[in-house]
Every structure is written in structure tokens, then in C-alpha cells.
Amino acid sequence: MKRISNVLLIDDDFASNFLHKIFLERLKIIDNIHIVNNGKQALELLFDKSHQPLVVPELIFLDINMPIMDGWDFLDEYQKIVGTAQSKIIMLSASANPADEKKAIAHPCVFQFGSKPFNEAKLLHLLAQIKMSDGSNT
Numbered sequence: 001m002k003r004i005s006n007v008l009l010i011d012d013d014f015a016s017n018f019l020h021k022i023f024l025e026r027l028k029i030i031d032n033i034h035i036v037n038n039g040k041q042a043l044e045l046l047f048d049k050s051h052q053p054l055v056v057p058e059l060i061f062l063d064i065n066m067p068i069m070d071g072w073d074f075l076d077e078y079q080k081i082v083g084t085a086q087s088k089i090i091m092l093s094a095s096a097n098p099a100d101e102k103k104a105i106a107h108p109c110v111f112q113f114g115s116k117p118f119n120e121a122k123l124l125h126l127l128a129q130i131k132m133s134d135g136s137n138t
Contacts (some may be wrong), residue, residue, distance in 0.1 A: 002029070002131070004058050009035045010042045010074065011063040011092070011116075019117050020061060026120065027127075038066045039074025043081075051081045059130070063116070064093045064100055072103075079109050088130055092116045 007030050009017050017035050024030050034055060036042045039062075046055055064071040071091060078089075088111040091104040096115075104113040111133070112126060 004030045006032045006034065006055055006057040007059045007061070008042060008045070008055070008057040008087075009033065009061050010037075010039060010066070010071070011035075011061070012037045012066040013063065013094075013116075016063070016092075016117050023118060023120050023123050027123070037068075039069030039071060039077070041068075042074055043069075043077055046078075047081055053086075057087050060087045060089045061118075062089055062091050064091060064095070064104075075107055075109050084108060088112075088133075090114055090126065092118070 007024055009020055011017050011020075021033055021035065024033055034045060034057065036045055042060075042062075046053065046057075048054055062071045062074060069077075075089070075091075089109050090112045091100075091107075091110050092114050093100050093104075094116045101113045104110045112129065114122060114126070118126075
């Protein structure tokens with residue numbers, strides 16, 4: 001499996017971040033895992049004041065419901081800065097609201113929608129989908 005330089009977890013739930021980090025580390029293909037608690041912190045990690053990229057993650061796991069800046073607001077700001085997604089954004093929710101999934105899938109920056117918490121099987125399936133969308137055979 002191809003190495004991944006940077007992954008960003010954006011979630012205010014410590015347990016979700018902890019589990020997702022463990023699952024990602026077990027794959028032994030990720031160099032850096034960055035964790036922030038809301039969309040505002042994510043934007044501060046990703047871009048400097050002049051909107052130049054500081055960190056460009058290949059994967060972003062984005063929770064919907066967070067304080068300060070939720071997932072929807074993050075997506076809007078991210079899209080204003082980069083246009084189309086430079087990262088594969090996986091929107092996550094613990095909610096079973098079908099409207100959230102529909103809205104996420106319709107957003108041009110979102111690659112996939114998933115329910116929290118992720119498990120290793122879901123993560124491997126997601127990585128296989130990313131590999132196929134990139135046209136990679138490695």
C-alpha cells in the first residue's frame with residue numbers, strides 16, 4: 001500500500017481521535033497524524049495568514065458537529081482558500097441523520113461520508129476506494 005505523508009483528524013471527541021489514530025498507526029503507512037479539535041484550529045494548522053499552505057494532508061477526517069467551527073463551516077472556508085479539494089476529505093458523523101450524508105456527498109470538497117467511530121475494516125475499505133479513485137495500482 002502506498003505511503004501517506006500527512007493525515008489530519010478534525011474532531012472535538014477525544015475518544016474518536018484516539019481510536020482513529022490507533023487504527024491509522026496500525027497500518028504502518030502514515031508518516032504524520034495531526035489532530036485538532038475544531039475547524040478553526042484545522043485552518044490555522046493548514047494555512048498561514050496569507051492562505052499559503054503549511055501542511056497539505058492527503059486525508060482529512062472531518063467531524064460535522066464541533067464547537068467554535070463545525071465541519072460545514074470548515075468546508076466552506078477550506079473551499080474559499082483552495083477552490084477544489086487538495087485533500088481527500090472524509091466527513092464523519094455520529095448522527096444517523098440522512099440529510100447530513102446527502103449534504104456531505106453533494107459538497108465538492110468531500111470524497112466520502114462515514115459514520116463514527118470508524119473501525120479498521122471501514123478504514124481499509126476507504127483506503128481501497130481512494131487508491132481506485134487515484135488510479136493507483138500499488
